Amino acid sequence: MNDKIENCNPGEEYYQAVLRSVGDSLYAIGGKWKLKIIISLFNGTKRFNDLQRAVTGISPRVLSNELKDLELNGFVKRKVNTEDFVAVIAYELTDYSFTLEEVVLALSSWGEKHLETIKKSL
Amino acid sequence: MNDKIENCNPGEEYYQAVLRSVGDSLYAIGGKWKLKIIISLFNGTKRFNDLQRAVTGISPRVLSNELKDLELNGFVKRKVNTEDFVAVIAYELTDYSFTLEEVVLALSSWGEKHLETIKKSL
Numbered sequence: 001m002n003d004k005i006e007n008c009n010p011g012e013e014y015y016q017a018v019l020r021s022v023g024d025s026l027y028a029i030g031g032k033w034k035l036k037i038i039i040s041l042f043n044g045t046k047r048f049n050d051l052q053r054a055v056t057g058i059s060p061r062v063l064s065n066e067l068k069d070l071e072l073n074g075f076v077k078r079k080v081n082t083e084d085f086v087a088v089i090a091y092e093l094t095d096y097s098f099t100l101e102e103v104v105l106a107l108s109s110w111g112e113k114h115l116e117t118i119k120k121s122l
Numbered sequence: 123m124n125d126k127i128e129n130c131n132p133g134e135e136y137y138q139a140v141l142r143s144v145g146d147s148l149y150a151i152g153g154k155w156k157l158k159i160i161i162s163l164f165n166g167t168k169r170f171n172d173l174q175r176a177v178t179g180i181s182p183r184v185l186s187n188e189l190k191d192l193e194l195n196g197f198v199k200r201k202v203n204t205e206d207f208v209a210v211i212a213y214e215l216t217d218y219s220f221t222l223e224e225v226v227l228a229l230s231s232w233g234e235k236h237l238e239t240i241k242k243s244l
Binding site: 011012014015016017018019020021022023024025026028030032035036039040042043054055056096099100102103104105106107108109110111112113114115117 | 133134136137138139140141142143144145146147148150152154157158161162164165176177178218221222224225226227228229230231232233234235236237239
């Protein structure tokens with residue numbers, strides 16, 4: 001037991017906490033699509049078809065399921081607009097989704113630099 | 123066509139660029155495990171078994187595949203230490219992995235706050 005304590009780097013606990021918190025993030029917004037759907041709605045309300053066009057490669061079935069999940073977890077609101085006697089369904093972000101701004105900017109900035117790095121190495 | 127241009131919100135192009143860059147990030151370090159493996163190595167070299175213990179829930183087979191992938195893409199180095207007549211294989215991060223620090227900190231910080239929000243709502 002003593003041996004274990006002596007071998008324990010003081011920083012390890014910190015990184016374990018970071019790992020747990022990042023795990024909590026990935027549990028909520030990880031996966032292939034959730035963050036992309038949220039980003040596609042950052043600029044305002046979108047209808048299902050516009051959303052599908054914005055999130056390249058997503059199938060209607062998967063988009064539908066992801067939207068239900070995002071709604072259930074408080075990231076997206078479904079708006080039914082019945083003006084002009086036609087029901088138009090659109091999706092918009094909750095205020096909570098905007099707490100993801102820093103995460104999105106960090107990922108966007110890194111992705112941009114990463115692409116440059118890849119291009120240079122070719 | 124004119125109709126399309128008039129409807130075009132000036133911010134949309136910006137968000138599409140963000141979406142593409144985040145997509146590039148997710149392509150490189152997205153998925154269930156890659157970022158968690160990288161974080162587990164932030165504090166220094168680890169052997170396979172220690173890494174498996176640190177990344178809760180990962181199977182040896184998946185860890186092995188993910189490590190190969192991370193090595194191939196320049197995030198992780200495999201070190202073979204042959205001191206004491208025993209070959210010890212360990213994994214360590216490349217300098218490039220440390221460019222992910224801001225991404226990791228943003229995800230960690232959000233995850234921490236998210237957990238608090240969830241706890242309060244229960």
